Amino acid sequence: MSCLRGATAALIFFAGAAFAQPGSTELPLNQAISLAIERDPWFLASEQAQQAQSLRENAVASRPSPSLSVTIANLPVDSFSLQQEPMTQLRVGVSQALPRGESVALNRQQQRLMANRHPVERQQRIARVALTVTRHYIAYAQARQHGVLINANIDLFEQLRESTASAYQSGVGSVRQQDVLDARLALVKLKEQRASVLQREEQALASLAALTAMPSATLTLPPTLPAVPLSVELTESPLPDAWLSARLTQHPSVVVLAVDHAVADKSVALARQQHAPQWALNGSYGYRADNHDGASRADFFSVGVSLDLPLFNEAANDSAVRAAFAESESIETRRRARIRDLMIRVRSERAVLRRLYERKTMYESEILPQSRDYAEATLDAYTAAQGDVETVLDARRAHLEAEIALLSITSDIAQTRATLAYLTTQATSEK
Template identity: 30%
Template structure:
């Protein structure tokens, strides 16, 4: 049979994909982080809060009073009456207890949250952009595999047509071969659609659209941030997970709410206001000297009915503090549970990939070779050869999907370990420029 040797060559051809100089996973993550406007916005917010902290720790500006008092209206003569004075006064308000210092510390703690927010943002970008890059790479690899096997399906159709003309093939078998070719075109079109969708999702984060047209051929290995020995120790895993920037933010919030409690405690103390005044009087009309006046006053309030104001404010602050503590506990439990889930998912994926590598792909290859030999000896139908080839192709596509799902799982695990990620700790922001 003259077509069979050509078919065997096409069927046994190895997929060789050319390498493209394009955007690697690390380059995509670095580009997304360095051009993230949210990080810049967050840094401006930190600068603003630190400036507010400085201002909030200062006493209010003193008030100066200048007055002309008791001027007679019959003559408007300054030295006519004893009571006529040119008054100069100054007053200063003092806050309750240490409330200014506490407010300043509270705002400083709020500003200290911002670097933690940026750390978590960078970790989130690394996960999201990484997963989108991996998904785009998966679509590309699957499309390349299908394109490489497109000639195989074309040969299947050609051989089926030749056998049909010679009477060795039923019409439904010819239609089946043509249907498989159509299905291949549909799968390629679907993969192209998914590639374009994922590409546009990546463009939300990246500034290099042209480099997304063809990613590197090889999927990079993504190491987990913990050693196998550390993963076996629940105590070490818990210790690392508690360093996650989200949990560190909750720690800061607890301290901020504690300062609110401290501020509420200061409300039980009085506030003070000091007034000082000087009154200048002119000499009498006969030249006799008139003494000037000096006055001073101290004004303060007494919180002697605290039930409806101070007590209620303090109870509210304590409630907010305890609520944040509970939220911290829930978030810690969620992170630990998610980490265990993703770790179990990783173990399952690696086990399945091991089955693919050690047995399944080899068995399918042997089945395909046996079908070819049987078909060459006229002891098997053409559908057996077609089914064996399609099964092997389908399993290769599934292996690509599993390999990329493993990479995405590692990215999600490393996000949960962001507290010890050296790459995120090395990330430095551009200098802050105030306009």
């Protein structure tokens, strides 16, 4: 069953994500998702609950047990003799009650539906686990790349600090003590930022280690952001309403409510069965002893049919039917509301994704090149003794902030795509 869950995860969520190259010791996203699913104890509990529900189906399908009665009828109290009176008899009877209407079949169908709910719940759990793992995966890669950007700038800031201190001590140029302090402070702040980024990286790694049940020390992840594939329709504009509605109708959370609605419909049908009379069959054999002079007496055999008439509880039965119907309608309303909420979220995430791509293009084509050129120009001017340290530091900080902003946008794109993939997950038949 664990292999099935792993395969299902890859199938319904990130089927197109790339795996690591052969020989790599890094844990790719798909394998991390599969490990998290296979080692999640919730799935074992779900399978056990489904097994219990299936056994419960057989329990409700059985008919009521027959009743056995033994009676001494018409025993005279003056002698307590079985032979004195011809009416005295030892009666053995059996009665069998029959279910009301189609209540047995409806109960069995309802229990089967309730058992079929568990596979859909597991697929919903798979999608959630996959989304959680992917978010931690992206957070780790973002922190890792953030740290690379900071480390590259720390080397430059260290060189600026040393050159500024050396120039101030030797009295070369117009370097002031304030410039030395600015260079030191900029370097310290950058190192503090690196420590903060390392903290986020370790937190994401620890979360993934807990989800995959792997030691953090042995868990190695790729430093690059994962590619999250999406359906072509989700990347088109405008998004076809018919496609989206059909897709969201098959989301596991919606299918779970559909199953609940089917179970509630069976409850309505069961409540209506209370209007049907309940039949019972009975039969008895009466043994009579011989009389005092030895004459034989005939034994008796009786058979009968009885039924209860639901006359005095008709109002209560009607209320039970109305209550079951109201519950069914409530579940169906919640199902439609869930589809509406998913549709709103999909359209919202698509709008966010579109703007993120616009911002990413702007940073890559304009902001980042310009900030890089300005930082290089200020450094060249400072090297030629035509600029000051403060301008160089400000320019380098601005360029680093632009690089971090682009990294954040790229990470947000991956997170948004992962959210859209989760929102449009489709439930499949579990074999």
